[in-house]
């Protein structure tokens with residue numbers, strides 16, 4: 001079997017003809033296997049959805065109970081058969097419940113990574129490289145300039161600022177699913193044991209995480225007065241950083257936790273005073289370490305800086321091509337509820 005006969009890039013996303021399913025389809029389909037619950041990968045309206053229990057729960061939280069016709073939980077390491085195709089989910093280390101999808105038939109194995117990172121994250125299962133013939137990699141940070149610092153070191157910078165400005169509040173913009181909860185868990189690991197305040201848009205997903213990961217005491221900003229917020233750390237969706245909502249904080253210092261904070265112009269654009277380079281995607285070193293670790297002879301590169309990674313594969317004698325599937329955003333910045 002040729003790889004393109006097992007998984008075919010189409011305008012709806014990757015399609016597996018012999019198994020009759022799509023991976024992370026960007027349009028409504030009959031049967032979807034979903035890598036993770038970020039809104040650009042997990043859309044509502046499919047007839048049947050297969051994913052990890054956490055991904056299904058998070059989709060339910062965002063879209064409501066009737067987000068799909070039917071759902072099927074697939075655990076990490078479990079193999080389900082769809083048509084003549086074996087489908088196995090493996091941890092992707094990106095956010096809670098995130099999975100790489102291994103598709104196998106006729107002695108050929110293709111692994112679709114979804115979004116992934118290969119660094120420690122206290123809020124989700126660690127990434128595992130999976131041996132395969134074809135590896136489909138994301139390339140969000142697929143340029144040599146992207147080398148993310150250690151996340152705990154970025155958290156130390158945040159805590160140093162909190163100590164330096166005890167009369168002010170620190171307001172940290174973070175994506176609602178995954179990043180916000182990871183920042184909280186990293187703060188706890190660093191010893192910050194005071195209550196952490198949340199924007200209302202982060203509440204539902206953070207409560208869901210808190211049932212699985214120790215996030216310490218969480219409070220809602222809307223329940224606090226200005227004086228209560230002196231010396232505190234609060235998290236909000238990035239879109240709220242420039243909102244009048246910030247006026248309820250005492251002289252706030254704005255931070256933003258994202259891999260994009262490596263680009264100073266992006267921090268300036270958003271008026272971010274304290275950029276924190278914390279990413280849920282592999283950086284250049286992570287991407288170029290993972291590709292050879294899979295042993296894949298053929299690499300398909302999707303969503304992000306495809307050309308540089310394709311070129312790098314060529315220099316290593318690995319066949320590679322860009323997929324250019326449209327519809328995947330850089331990350332997830334959709335507030336889930338009113339503040």
Ligand SMILES: [Zn+2]
Nearest residue numbers: 036038094115
């Ligand atoms: Zn994602």
